[in-house]
Amino acid sequence: MALLELRNVSKIYHLGGEEIRALDDVSLDIDRGQFVSIIGPSGSGKSTLMHILGCLDSPSKGSVVLDGNEIGSSSQRELARIRNRTIGFVFQFFNLLPKLNVVQNVELPMIYAGIGGRQRRERALQALELVELGHRLKNRPSQLSGGQQQRVAIARALVNDPKIILADEPTGNLDTHTGELILALFRRLSQEGRTVILVTHNPEIAAVTPGKIEIRNGKVATNLDAKLAGLDRTPKVSAAAH
Amino acid sequence: MSFYNAIIVGLKEIWAHKFRSALTMLGIILGVSSLVAMSAMVQGLENGLRESLVAVGGLQKIRIEAQPVPVEQRHLRDFAPGITLSDVYAIQQSCPDIGAVSPDMRMERNPTLSANGRTYRTWMTSGIWPIQLELMEHHVQYGRMFNSLDDELARNVCVIGTEVRNELFGKPSDTEPEIIPIGKTMSINGVPFTIIGMFEHYESEIDRRKREVDTAEKAAAIAQGGPTTNTPVKVNRRRGYNRRNGGFAFWIKNNTVYMPLNTMWLKLKAGNTNSSSAPVLASLEVKIKDISNFERALTQLRNVMLVRHRGIEDFNMRTQEEWAEQIQRSVKNARMSGGFIAAIGLFVGGIGIMNIMLASISERVREIGIRKAVGAAGLDIFTQIIVESLVIALLGGALGLVFSQVVVWGISYATPTDNPPIITFGAMAFAFAFSAVVGIFAGLIPALKASRMHVIQALRYD
Numbered sequence: 001m002a003l004l005e006l007r008n009v010s011k012i013y014h015l016g017g018e019e020i021r022a023l024d025d026v027s028l029d030i031d032r033g034q035f036v037s038i039i040g041p042s043g044s045g046k047s048t049l050m051h052i053l054g055c056l057d058s059p060s061k062g063s064v065v066l067d068g069n070e071i072g073s074s075s076q077r078e079l080a081r082i083r084n085r086t087i088g089f090v091f092q093f094f095n096l097l098p099k100l101n102v103v104q105n106v107e108l109p110m111i112y113a114g115i116g117g118r119q120r121r122e123r124a125l126q127a128l129e130l131v132e133l134g135h136r137l138k139n140r141p142s143q144l145s146g147g148q149q150q151r152v153a154i155a156r157a158l159v160n161d162p163k164i165i166l167a168d169e170p171t172g173n174l175d176t177h178t179g180e181l182i183l184a185l186f187r188r189l190s191q192e193g194r195t196v197i198l199v200t201h202n203p204e205i206a207a208v209t210p211g212k213i214e215i216r217n218g219k220v221a222t223n224l225d226a227k228l229a230g231l232d233r234t235p236k237v238s239a240a241a242h
Numbered sequence: 243m244s245f246y247n248a249i250i251v252g253l254k255e256i257w258a259h260k261f262r263s264a265l266t267m268l269g270i271i272l273g274v275s276s277l278v279a280m281s282a283m284v285q286g287l288e289n290g291l292r293e294s295l296v297a298v299g300g301l302q303k304i305r306i307e308a309q310p311v312p313v314e315q316r317h318l319r320d321f322a323p324g325i326t327l328s329d330v331y332a333i334q335q336s337c338p339d340i341g342a343v344s345p346d347m348r349m350e351r352n353p354t355l356s357a358n359g360r361t362y363r364t365w366m367t368s369g370i371w372p373i374q375l376e377l378m379e380h381h382v383q384y385g386r387m388f389n390s391l392d393d394e395l396a397r398n399v400c401v402i403g404t405e406v407r408n409e410l411f412g413k414p415s416d417t418e419p420e421i422i423p424i425g426k427t428m429s430i431n432g433v434p435f436t437i438i439g440m441f442e443h444y445e446s447e448i449d450r451r452k453r454e455v456d457t458a459e460k461a462a463a464i465a466q467g468g469p470t471t472n473t474p475v476k477v478n479r480r481r482g483y484n485r486r487n488g489g490f491a492f493w494i495k496n497n498t499v500y501m502p503l504n505t506m507w508l509k510l511k512a513g514n515t516n517s518s519s520a521p522v523l524a525s526l527e528v529k530i531k532d533i534s535n536f537e538r539a540l541t542q543l544r545n546v547m548l549v550r551h552r553g554i555e556d557f558n559m560r561t562q563e564e565w566a567e568q569i570q571r572s573v574k575n576a577r578m579s580g581g582f583i584a585a586i587g588l589f590v591g592g593i594g595i596m597n598i599m600l601a602s603i604s605e606r607v608r609e610i611g612i613r614k615a616v617g618a619a620g621l622d623i624f625t626q627i628i629v630e631s632l633v634i635a636l637l638g639g640a641l642g643l644v645f646s647q648v649v650v651w652g653i654s655y656a657t658p659t660d661n662p663p664i665i666t667f668g669a670m671a672f673a674f675a676f677s678a679v680v681g682i683f684a685g686l687i688p689a690l691k692a693s694r695m696h697v698i699q700a701l702r703y704d
Contacts, residue, residue: 056615056701057697057698076619080614080617081617083615085617095608095611095701096612099254108613
């Protein structure tokens, strides 16, 4: 069974009596260990899809099954718990807390997971070692470069050992070189067995990932199955997988 | 998120905005300190009033005084016997709830006391039985009290209060050493009396402490060999009643001259052409055995007196209860109104906190979004904001408690009264607890608002 299963998911906004279908009947599967990008131009609904995948939002219709649990009807509190334990976010604008130093930023998810102080510190250090920032523990985010900030954000995403890493335009605010380093980091994480979902509008970045889901006008336009792609380089275009 | 973490985060947040937090706290500081100061002043008032209540004999005492016959009985006034010794005996016989009865006979006019070449008029000259000491809480410090034999034989002996001594023989502060005029002769309206005893000096706690300090200072000055006896003593003619209203009760007490009842009657009154022929008393002091039977005792007393007086109400019963009630009422009123005003101050402080917290969360929308994205539930955010508000209020409360000491000290320094404010632990605890409650309530709305923010919108907020 897939790690993430979306079935006929729609997200409908009402704007002044007009119905806007940000997502329209989307179905897709993402398997464990997959490295997949969600690509689409702005306004295509990819952000909405990311919010639903990341449990930041609930779908208007359809079902989302994450790791065997239906989350479409979960309460805000349960969603917060899932975000905390199962998903690690990496944002375009890093979204570090400017008042906290590097370690404290990385510790943040563990505070909400209720992990004790000493263990928290230990795991934060491990995560920071992983992103090669073990030497900048006491710095504030404003004292770091963009790439370093993004690595802190990745360390924060990793620290609760989530099943899914969800990155929203993680290289959008970085220069090409730094962006490549960050992407390399994601690839490494994926090789270590984590599921990594990359949301981007940039086809070059999407090219890095074996899997690719293209969103257009709230629908899945193409879905390159990552595993198949891994075996067979020829793109396989399919309708929504079942 | 644990509560401990929330407190740490709250403290950091406060530290990050030191000036803003200090201003916010100021509201709570002032509110708490005014609450404590207000309560301290009321407490001081209450203590002063209670002290003087105890000085006149406490709640168990009832005073029966002569009063003019009421209008509807005016035609019977020739039959009105007045308060006499027969009443005393009747009460002793017929009122089981009355423990002690003490007659008090006075002269129509205040007698003139003279001794040592000086004269003094006092209105507290009474002929009494020794039992009066118990009722009036008098304590003989020097010499002795007259006894029933002195009374039987109508001896010319008297016991005086310190103020009488001060007027006739000199104050301890002016004479060195203190004069104890036991055995000296004092004439009352020309009749010579031997002073056989003197009461202790009655004064409020504050006066006593003050006097001790003065004495100590004087002793220190003497020890240093500085000019002592020859220094011009500042003439202090203030007699007390205009100095301290709480001290009035003590001052009256210190003005007492007691002599045996029979002496008063035989030596001073019977021979006086102005006095009536019967041994009429000025008043009776009665002490109730058990305060819980107060109402019953009062009824017994009234019935016995009415029978004795043929139903004519030429007497009036006065209880200290009225006074006690009045004290209680005025203290309660002062406490309520003062507390209310001070609570408004705290309330305004709370509004200040709420205001700042609202500003703070709208500044931190993005932070809240990030926290939620990494797994903070609404409750976590709620706790964080409440705790921040609470921490501000508690810090303000603690500082307010410190500041209240300064305020109270300042008040008693700037306006010294007979009832200096007293800070009680209870008032401090209450004010602190109240500031905590204010903190929680002030944080409620901002915390709700923050916890209900939507993650996505908060994350997108700039």
